[in-house]
Amino acid sequence: MKPHEKLDYVEFPARDIPATKAFFGQVFGWQFEDYGPEYAAFAGQGLDGGFFKSEACSTTETGGALLVFYSADLEATQEKVIAAGGTITRTIFSFPGGRRFHFTEPSGNELAVWGDPDS
Numbered sequence: 001m002k003p004h005e006k007l008d009y010v011e012f013p014a015r016d017i018p019a020t021k022a023f024f025g026q027v028f029g030w031q032f033e034d035y036g037p038e039y040a041a042f043a044g045q046g047l048d049g050g051f052f053k054s055e056a057c058s059t060t061e062t063g064g065a066l067l068v069f070y071s072a073d074l075e076a077t078q079e080k081v082i083a084a085g086g087t088i089t090r091t092i093f094s095f096p097g098g099r100r101f102h103f104t105e106p107s108g109n110e111l112a113v114w115g116d117p118d119s
Helices: 017-028 074-083
Strands: 009-014 032-034 039-042 048-053 067-070 087-095 098-104 110-115
Touching: 009 017, 017 039, 017 048, 017 074, 074 087, 074 098, 074 110
Parallel strands: 009 048, 067 110
Antiparallel strands: 032 039, 039 048, 087 098, 098 110
16 A cells, blocks of 8 residues: 555656666666656656656756755766766755755756765
């Protein structure tokens, strides 16, 4: 039974679903289930979700929610993001309680990764 009234699923727009799938597979090890050419779902990543075909993208500049990953090795994760074709939009910076960076994936969605102060 799923928890009542808790976040359960997130959907992102994606300009290029194949490139987005390849990016998340390479960086975070995600696997996808396709539901036709315009939707791909992922599961088991802390929050299940999917990507739907759209020319829009989600960024904090346009009021989109920022989903944030955790990493025990922030620099290594940042290098993986770059190697997979992501664009760093805010390099690693400190904030109370840790450090983080922001990036966009191939479809233009902005996400972030945070780590402990000494990660």
